[in-house]
Amino acid sequence: MTAPEDGFAPENWAARDDRTPLIGVRLRTDVDLALKYLTARSEAPAQFALGAAAAYRWATGRAGRAPVTGTAVRLVPDLRVLTAEVDAAVVQLEDPTTEAGLRDFTRGVHDALAWVCGYSDSRI
Structure with a gap:
């Protein structure tokens, strides 16, 4: 997946405010609120x-491991790593042999991380 085509380069997103920690392109507090x-x-299906x-x-x-790839990350993943996980979710979702429960789980991962990365405006 490539960066959103809004003319705003990903390397500039983290520069919005040096005192405000970002997760992907979202404020950390917004991601925390989304989880809460x-x-x-x-309302959402259980696996999703x-x-x-x-x-x-x-x-x-x-969490120490990425939800789709299982990649170990010691710190908060940067936008590049988050995007790679979105891409891995897309590959898994396009696999016709993926079981329904796993597909729902992966769709939840995809949709949440797509929002975190700025590829979607729909917060889960």
């Missing part, structure tokens, strides 16, 4: 919600 909101509501929650936890550095 997700766990407080019950688990995938989104896993993505948010990993993106904020609360």
Whole structure:
């Protein structure tokens, strides 16, 4: 996946405010709120919600392994690593042999990380 075509280069996103930590292109507080909101509501299908929650936890550095690839990251992943995980989710979603439960989990990861990376305006 490539950067959004809005004329705003990814390397500039982190420069919005040196005092405000970013996860991808989102404020860390916004990602934390997204996780809190997700766990407080019950509208999303279970596996989808688990995938989104896993993505948010990993993106904020609360999980040691990426939810789709299992890649170990010691710190908060940068935009490049987050985007690679979105790409891995796309590959898995396009695989017709992916089981339904895993597909729902992966869709949750994809949609959450797409928002974190700025590829979508729809927060999960």
